[in-house]
Amino acid sequence: KSTPDATEKDPNNRLLSHAPRFRLPAEMVRDQALLTAGLLVEKQGGPSVKPYQPAGLWKELSGGEDYPQDHGEALYRRSMYTFWKRASPPPMMANFDAAGREACMVRENRTNTPLQALDLMNDVTFVEAARRLAERMLKEGGPNPLAYGFRLVTSRRPTENETRILNSALQYNRDRFQTDPTAATKLLEQGESPRDPKLNPSELAAYTTVASLIFNLDEAVTRQ
Incomplete structure (x- = not known):
């Protein structure tokens, strides 16, 4: 994708500022x-x-x-x-x-x-990766763990609209797992890597679901 700024600064693409998607x-x-x-x-x-x-x-x-x-x-x-x-x-x-x-x-x-x-949502490799990304978001993300996880995967900050969607998804899944802790436990058991026992299971499960959503973004599997 070639932006107007990239075209102006790098018209002949010598800096490899744009390429086919x-x-x-x-x-x-x-x-x-x-x-x-x-x-x-x-x-x-x-x-x-x-x-x-x-x-x-x-x-x-x-x-x-x-x-x-x-x-x-x-x-x-x-x-x-x-x-x-x-x-x-x-x-x-x-x-x-x-x-x-x-x-x-x-x-x-x-x-x-x-x-x-379906692979990205259900394959054990990606479910486990989403759980571990969620742990990184909670432990390394500071005051804005959702933006931190989004940037790790897409290499950019989320827009205001994307932030609203992520927050809405987080709150929905937070409520769901708080009322159904068994489902949270089942989700967090996917994969063999150990889970951080210090993190609240319902909260971690909610962030895991959002991390899975981020992994499913077009930008996560596409060279832009």
Whole structure:
């Protein structure tokens, strides 16, 4: 996207101030969520890892052994290290158009489907990342945790209208989880990373839902 200011200051784009807009590749969508959540393990090299995946998928599709999920830091390594079974690829990667590995691909296809939104809202990786981002918002966000979390993900401050929407969503979910603490506990149990016991569960669950909303923004999965 080229703004009038960028066009005036950088008409020939020598400073790379503007470029075509497109959705991030599958690996980057996952990695940026882990990074902003403070979960990404940036260690280089080593064997492939097996992060979260729906239970029983391998056995259902290929009739062989079940998926031996890893634990600990292996769950949060960069997506380039994810083990790939061609008969049953990682669902999130497939939904976001990652190359299938059957043949060399110079350029991956890009599609936009409801399955991608369902991944961002329900995949354990993203639910856990939303919880950890919510913890960062509450512990590091100072007087305005919503704006802090929004800026971590989108690299800009929210507008007044966006701030109203975020506050409205927060209050709605705060009321919901205060009247249904069991639902809050169930949400916060997603993922293996430990939860900060000092934070109020209902409040953390409400912020987790808002963090998930931020992860689902177009800007969160698109190179502007």
